[in-house]
Amino acid sequence: MTMTTKNIIEKYRMLPAATIAEELNGVLNQHHAAVVVAPPGAGKSTLLPLTMLSRGIQGRIVMLEPRRLAARQVALRMAQMLGEEVGQTVGYQIRFEKKISSKTRIEVVTEGILTRRMADDPTLEGVSCVIFDEFHERNLQSDLAFCLAQQTRNILRPDLDIVVMSATIDATAICQALGAREVSCQGRMYPVDTVLAKEDISPGEIAAAVAATVGRAHCEQEGDILAFLPGQADIVRCAELLGTSLGATHVCQLYGNLPPQQQYEAICPSAQGERKVVLATPIAETSLTIEGIRIVVDCGFYRKLVFDPTNDLSHLETVRISKDMARQRAGRAGRVEKGTCFRLWTNATQQRMEEQRQPEIMDADLVPMVLEIAAFGETDVESLPWLTPPPRGNVVRAVKELRALHAVNAEGQITPLGRKMASMPCHPRIARMMLQARNLPEKSLACDIAAILEEKDVMAQESNVYSDLLLRVSALQDARRKNALGRWKRVGKVAAEYDRTVGIRPSNAYVAREDIGALVAAAYPERIAKALDHNGNYRMANGEEVMLDAADPLTSFPWLAIATLHAGNGGRGRAFLAAPVSSQSLDDYATWWDNVTWIAHQGGVVAQKEMRIGTLVVKTKPLGNVPRKLLENIICEAAKKEGKSMLSWTDKTAALQERVALVAQWHPELGLPDLSTDTVLMQPEKWLPFYLEKDGKVITTVSEMRKIDMESVLWNMLSYEQQQVVSRLAPTYIVVPSGSKIQLRYRNGSEVPVLSVRLQECFGLTETPRVNNGKIPVLMELLSPGFKPVQLTTDLRSFWQDTYFEVRKELRRRYPKHYWPDNPLEAMAQKGVRRK
Known part of the structure; x- marks a missing residue:
């Protein structure tokens, strides 16, 4: 390329970006x-990279575009401006597509290509400038x-x-x-009249509402129409x-x-005298210039990929x-x-x-x-110079998943497998x-x-297809x-692109369901x-529950690998694509664990070796x-949670607790311990181990406990002294004149x-018995x-003198064989019927 900065600016001086190229x-x-701030159509994505290159830098310019379509079109436009084909001075590389040669000086890339390149070469040798175009979109890559x-x-x-470009961005934070x-x-922007609706629409009404508004605008206005819809299905x-x-x-x-x-x-652009309507996703908001647009119809929604950290799943949502x-769209x-x-x-x-x-x-x-950060050579994600730091919890979960995939080790360093x-152009799981x-x-x-998992399920709408991945693979x-x-x-x-990535030719050899399940796993x-029943209810290794249609043939398999699902809202999620997993494949993901735990409904301590995949038990011995x-610790921990049911709390136990509590209330100076059930069960390790032995062995069952x-x-x-004091101040019984305790x-x-x-x-008891030293x-x-x-009374003498005679009339009538003396203060107490 021999064109100088002045030549380029002179040739494209009509573009607003030409005024800032030298600066x-x-x-x-x-x-x-x-940080370059210029409105859409100013030429910042096309003219400015060319002028930067012509200032004599030795290395290449790499420009990151957030969308594949924009990357391809921006590279094509720059090549046209130079009078060349794409792949010469200006080239591009997007997922599964590359047009770059040894002559290429400007590379337009997207979809993680730049970060994978930096993982291979953190110094970016041979690169002089990195441009981040349309940075206001703030996507993850x-x-x-x-x-x-x-x-x-x-x-x-x-x-x-480093150059950051955008039409709408707060440049202050990035400059700092x-x-x-x-x-x-x-820029050269003309005024845009905004017409608001009288009623809001719901996501389910988008296609119909946009079609109606496009029809109205087509009749009332002149020029081409650009309509924004959330996704392909709505379009x-x-x-x-x-x-x-x-x-x-x-x-x-x-x-x-x-x-x-x-x-x-x-x-x-449309041909002279013709009109067109473009139904587009948000891809047309920025980067792409669609010539001739004078009318925009904006539905007000877009499709956003939302990650749910509670189940490690991502799903698309239609959101406002x-x-x-909205300003970006209207500006078109x-x-x-x-x-x-x-x-x-x-x-x-x-x-x-x-x-x-x-x-x-x-x-x-x-x-x-x-994973890309680990490949770059960093293990401390939070210490990197983020513009917006990622949530710590999501980072921790990501590291945990990568360890499960054997992509990073315990220190977060990348493994050879990782x-x-x-290096592969896909999600780490794929x-x-x-x-x-x-x-x-x-x-x-x-x-x-x-390919089946990444693309829309072709057979999703077919009846009686259900979730079997084998049907999709066989049809393909x-x-x-x-x-x-x-x-x-x-x-x-x-x-086919993936076949080329791994260096093979496609094979149409027969496959079994379990072959698919092993790869999905x-x-x-x-x-x-693991199946919970025969009705399509399963529990996954992460503890979440998922269900299949009860008529799905896969419900006959005890183990499945779930490829796609929607998370449940407070209940079971629903699986959409799955395959059975053989017992041999399970062995690859299972680990033997010693499990000693208290399970009340199984009768006490359960001690077994378990072959587990996450929360699922494959087999035991x-x-x-x-x-x-260890047994003592487990039983004590169980007592903290289940002590009220696993131990025997009788009426006598409750009576003792009340006696001690009452004496403690009367005499705080004694320092009596709190023997309430809740308090005692807070620290069972201080007393329970002394009662866990029988015949030289630790008791481990509910019945023994x-x-x-x-x-x-x-x-x-209680100490011996405390026992003596409690017995004296709050006795368990009183001997009455009949001799009964x-x-x-x-x-x-x-x-x-x-x-x-x-x-x-x-009879003959003249004074009311007393406790607490007669108080x-x-x-x-x-x-x-x-x-x-x-009768209830705390004044027995008064009862004998007054109330007794009224009570005696009724009792003597009802119990004539019993003794009812005239003078109860001097009469002899009786245990039963009066002896003759």
Whole structure:
């Protein structure tokens, strides 16, 4: 390339970015860092990289684009500006597609390609400048690459230029992080009239609402129309609804999975006198310039990949856009002349929308990111120069998953297997599955499974297909044998790319369900699932429960590997793709554990060796010679939780607890211990081990535990002196005149104990018995000969003198054979019927 900066600026002086090209080069020469803020269409993504290259730098420029379509189109536009083909001075590399030669000086890359390159070469040898385009989107890969580039610049390459570009971004924080200067320019934007809806729409109404609004705008306005919808399904549905209602106007679709030629047709300007409607995903918000657009229809939603750390699953959600996204979309209508933006939400909703989109790093699956950091050579994720630090909990979970995949070791350092995984253009789980395959048929099968899992399930809407992955693999192989992929075209293409990645030709050899299950288990070991019943309910190794349709043939298998599922909302999740796992494959993921635990419903301590996968038990065998100390610790821990049911708490035990509590209340100076059940069970290790031996062995069963005399245990928690004091101040019984020893009943919350005794046994007892050194009279519950209460009193003398005679009338009538003296104070006490 011989064109100079001045030549390029002169040729494209109509672009607003031409006014800042010289300033940008000066800032980079001085600071090696810059933040470029320029509106869409200003030429920042195309003109500025060319002017940076022409300032005489020796190395290459690598520009990171957040979207594949944008990367391809930006590279194509720069090559056209130079009058060259893509792959000469300007090239690009996206997933499964590369157009770069030895002459290439500007590389436009995306989808983790830059971070994988930095893992192989942290110094970025041969690279002079890294550009982060459309950085306001703040996707995970851009944040990670920005962080690693800073680390490289700070430690190894102070001469490395870093440029951040965006149309809508707060440049202050980035300038501070980079030690950079802001370079900005004004664009050529025309005013855009905004039309808000009178009613909000729900995600299920998007396609119909957009189609109706496009029809209205087509009638009322002139010019091409750009409509924003969340995803491919909404776009296809909207196109079907529009049909031929717009006459000769061409309806184009624009989303990432479209073939390049159809994408180009959507982007290129309309022919003179013709109109078109472009139904696009958020891919058209930035980077791509669609010429001729004067009308924008914005549904107000987008599809966001949300990671749920509670079950390590990611899923797409249709969510409301932020205000900055809305501004970006509306701006597309003001590039040619005055335009109009129809927003399908109300003013009230507008006020509630977030100002800025949240960086993806805050709620994304961090497993790929942490692996790439480990490949880069770092183990302390939090110490890196993040613009927005990732949540610590999500980082910890990601490291745990990578250890389960054997990608990193206990110190977080990458393993040889992990380095192979990091070099592959896919999620670490998919990479682990492909590396698990040992021979050609297995490798080909792994590539087919990877493609099926990454793409939309072609057979999802078919009845009686259910969740069996074998049906999908067989259908793909049949289509490939017949060389008629049809609806399997996209899946087949991805599978072929993976075949090339691992260096094989596709094999259509027969596969068994268990072959698929073994590979899925390698990718998702925590989703190995064990049947709970025969109705399709399973528990996975991570502890979560998942269900299949009860009619699914896979419900007959005891073990499955779940490939895709939706998490349950407080209940069981639902599996969509799965395969059986053989017992031989289970051995690869299981570990033997010694399990000694207390299980009440199994009768006490259970000691066994368990072959486990996560929370699932594959097989067991008895475990002998368990150390006594371990048994004691386990029983004591069980007592803390289940002590009220595993030990015997009788009425006598409760009576003792009440006596001691009452004496402690009367005489705090004695320092009596708290013998309440809850308090005693807080520290069973201090007393329970002394009662766990029988015939020289530790007792380990519930039935043996319940034979422990808890009254004796509690009594022995008192010193001898304390026992004597309690016995004297709060005796267990009182001897009445009949000679009977009547038990005192101590009550919770009352200082006065109760003596329930038949009235006849108290004849001759003139004073009420007392406790606590005579300070507290007991409550006499006087009973009839039939043990029915007839009187409560704490003043027995008064009872004999007054109330007794009234009571006697009724008792003598009911119990005529019993003795009812006229003078109970001097009469002889009786235990039963009066002797003749």
